Every structure is written in structure tokens, then in C-alpha cells.
Amino acid sequence: MHNLLTVKETAKYLRIPLPTVYYLVQRGQLPAIQIGGRWRIKKNALDKDILKEEKSGQPTVLVVDDDESLQNLFKLFLKKIGFSRVVVGTVKEAIAALEKQKFDLVFLDLKLPDGPADDVYDFVKRDQPDCPVIIITGYPDSEML
Numbered sequence: 001m002h003n004l005l006t007v008k009e010t011a012k013y014l015r016i017p018l019p020t021v022y023y024l025v026q027r028g029q030l031p032a033i034q035i036g037g038r039w040r041i042k043k044n045a046l047d048k049d050i051l052k053e054e055k056s057g058q059p060t061v062l063v064v065d066d067d068e069s070l071q072n073l074f075k076l077f078l079k080k081i082g083f084s085r086v087v088v089g090t091v092k093e094a095i096a097a098l099e100k101q102k103f104d105l106v107f108l109d110l111k112l113p114d115g116p117a118d119d120v121y122d123f124v125k126r127d128q129p130d131c132p133v134i135i136i137t138g139y140p141d142s143e144m145l
Contacts, residue, residue: 004033004040013043060084060101064094064120065109065136074107091115095123103131110137 007025011018021041025032031045063074066089078085086097091114097103098120106124110117117135124133 003043004035005043005046007039007041010041010046013046058082058084059104060086062094062097062103062106063087064091064107064112064117065089066111066113067109070109070136089113091117091119094120098123098127102128106131106133107136108133110135110139 005013007021008018010030011021014021021030022039024030025039025041031042032039033042034040061074061078061083063071063078063085065071065074065087068089071087071089075085075087086101086103088094088097089112091112094108094112103124106120108117108120108124112120121133124131
């Protein structure tokens with residue numbers, strides 16, 4: 001039974017809080033089974049998931065900004081640090097990208113040419129609630145903040 005870890009052992013092994021392990025198990029995001037009413041996590045499957053994530057799990061970032069020089073800066077920087085990136089300049093393009101795939105992070109400019117950035121922000125929070133959004137703007141005193 002060395003292949004099965006308790007929830008507490010899993011928390012220690014992954015170095016994450018115990019409630020987080022329960023949360024991930026209940027959402028089916030950890031390879032777990034129930035034995036006698038208690039969760040057991042399959043260590044071999046967990047290790048495979050972790051190794052797979054390290055090999056192919058580039059974070060994917062969405063950059064929404066209509067300034068071409070900033071777009072190029074983000075493209076270069078994110079490429080240099082090994083992130084997968086999608087760079088768009090309008091609300092319409094951002095929502096289309098968000099409908100196609102999940103993102104690990106969104107950089108969002110407040111002023112976009114085809115509509116309010118609020119539409120993109122609301123879409124992210126509704127459809128990808130765990131995805132952080134970083135607001136970028138040249139208007140720090142904007143009422144939108």
C-alpha cells in the first residue's frame with residue numbers, strides 16, 4: 001500500500017495546505033480513491049501528473065492591449081521566460097481567445113478601441129474564475145479602477 005497516500009501525507013508531499021488537498025480531491029483534480037470513507041491518493045499517478053505538468057505545462061498568458069509596442073514587449077518577455085502567450089488588441093479578440101482556451105494569467109489594458117475592458121474582465125471572472133487578471137493602464141487616475 002506504499003502507492004497510496006493519505007490526504008495529510010499528500011499535503012506534506014506536495015507542500016500545500018491540507019484544505020487545498022481536500023478541495024482538489026473533491027474536484028477530481030488529484031488521482032484519488034475512497035477506501036472506507038477516507039480518501040487515498042495514488043502516488044504513482046500523482047507523480048506522473050506532476051512530471052507531465054513540468055514537461056508540457058507552460059503557463060499560458062493572455063495579453064489584451066491595443067498598443068503595438070507593448071504587445072511586442074510582452075511577446076518578447078513572455079517568450080524569454082518560457083510562457084505560451086496570446087496577444088490581442090481588442091475586446092472582441094480577447095473574448096474569442098477566452099472562448100477557445102484556458103489561461104493561467106491575463107494582462108488587461110483598461111482602454112480598448114472597441115469597448116470597455118470591463119466586458120473582458122467579467123468574462124474571465126465568469127468563465128475562468130481561478131485566472132488572475134492584472135490591470136495595466138496609462139491612466140492610473142481612471143474612474144474605471
